[in-house]
Amino acid sequence: QVHLVQSGAEVKKPGASVKVSCKASGYTFTTYAIHWVRQAPGQRLEWMGWVNAASGLTKYSPKFQGRVTITRDTSATTAYMEVSSLRSEDTAVYYCARQSDLVAGPLDYWGQGTLVTVSS
Amino acid sequence: DIQMTQSPSSLSASVGDRVTITCRASQSISTYLNWYQQKPGKAPNLLIYAASSLQSGVPSRFSGSGSGTDFTLTIASLQPEDFATFYCQQTLSIPRTFGQGTKVEIK
Numbered sequence: 001q002v003h004l005v006q007s008g009a010e011v012k013k014p015g016a017s018v019k020v021s022c023k024a025s026g027y028t029f030t031t032y033a034i035h036w037v038r039q040a041p042g043q044r045l046e047w048m049g050w051v052n053a054a055s056g057l058t059k060y061s062p063k064f065q066g067r068v069t070i071t072r073d074t075s076a077t078t079a080y081m082e083v084s085s086l087r088s089e090d091t092a093v094y095y096c097a098r099q100s101d102l103v104a105g106p107l108d109y110w111g112q113g114t115l116v117t118v119s120s
Numbered sequence: 121d122i123q124m125t126q127s128p129s130s131l132s133a134s135v136g137d138r139v140t141i142t143c144r145a146s147q148s149i150s151t152y153l154n155w156y157q158q159k160p161g162k163a164p165n166l167l168i169y170a171a172s173s174l175q176s177g178v179p180s181r182f183s184g185s186g187s188g189t190d191f192t193l194t195i196a197s198l199q200p201e202d203f204a205t206f207y208c209q210q211t212l213s214i215p216r217t218f219g220q221g222t223k224v225e226i227k
Contacts, residue, residue, distance in 0.1 A: 035216075037164075037218075044207065044218050044219065044220045044221050045156075045158075045164065045207055045209070045218040045221075046218070047209070047215050047216040047217060047218065059214050060214075061214065061215035062121075062215065063215065095163055095164075097163075097164075100166075100169075102169050102170065102173070103151075103169065103170040103173070104151065104152045104153065104154055104169050104170040104171070104211050105211045106154040106166050106169035106170075106175070106209075106211070107154075107156075107164070107166060107209075108166050108175070110163035110164060110165075111163065112163060113163055
């Protein structure tokens with residue numbers, strides 16, 4: 001059974017960094033890409049980027065390029081997403097999700113979400 | 121970026137009603153369109169992929185159609201557990217943008 005389990009909630013001050021983890025189990029980790037999506041309070045889902053779990057290749061939304069880093073550790077079957085220079089607008093629930101091998105690459109399994117609060 | 125616009129932003133419906141949600145892309149995305157359902161405090165759940173294919177385990181009352189720029193999600197007979205927010209997402213190009221969501225509420 002596929003599971004993605006994320007790290008716990010974080011409270012950070014403006015200007016700090018946060019790193020969220022996503023532990024995968026129940027499938028071969030390197031077979032599927034992992035995406036990161038965030039959702040600010042009352043807002044739409046916002047796609048941030050993805051990592052090819054086999055090669056480590058990453059692609060980012062231009063909005064987050066340079067401020068977000070997505071990595072993975074194949075031995076730990078874990079993906080990571082780090083946001084630097086945090087500001088209040090980064091307060092959101094951050095989700096990791098697995099990209100399936102179906103046509104159009106939908107996200108078929110999601111983590112439970114990690115609330116990141118940025119406040120002075 | 122490809123802009124995704126859903127309509128309506130919210131709707132009220134009764135159990136048993138037929139519900140239709142529309143998603144429009146700012147440029148052609150062929151059938152690189154997926155639909156998700158999200159309940160409060162929960163992660164999204166995949167319903168439809170590639171515009172019209174039903175994800176395994178999803179009830180057959182959900183269906184999707186469309187190609188190019190105009191897409192539709194239909195719930196044939198609304199059930200109590202279907203009250204939620206629905207999002208479309210294009211996967212043709214990066215960034216993989218989502219629509220603003222359609223909240224389906226109980227009338």
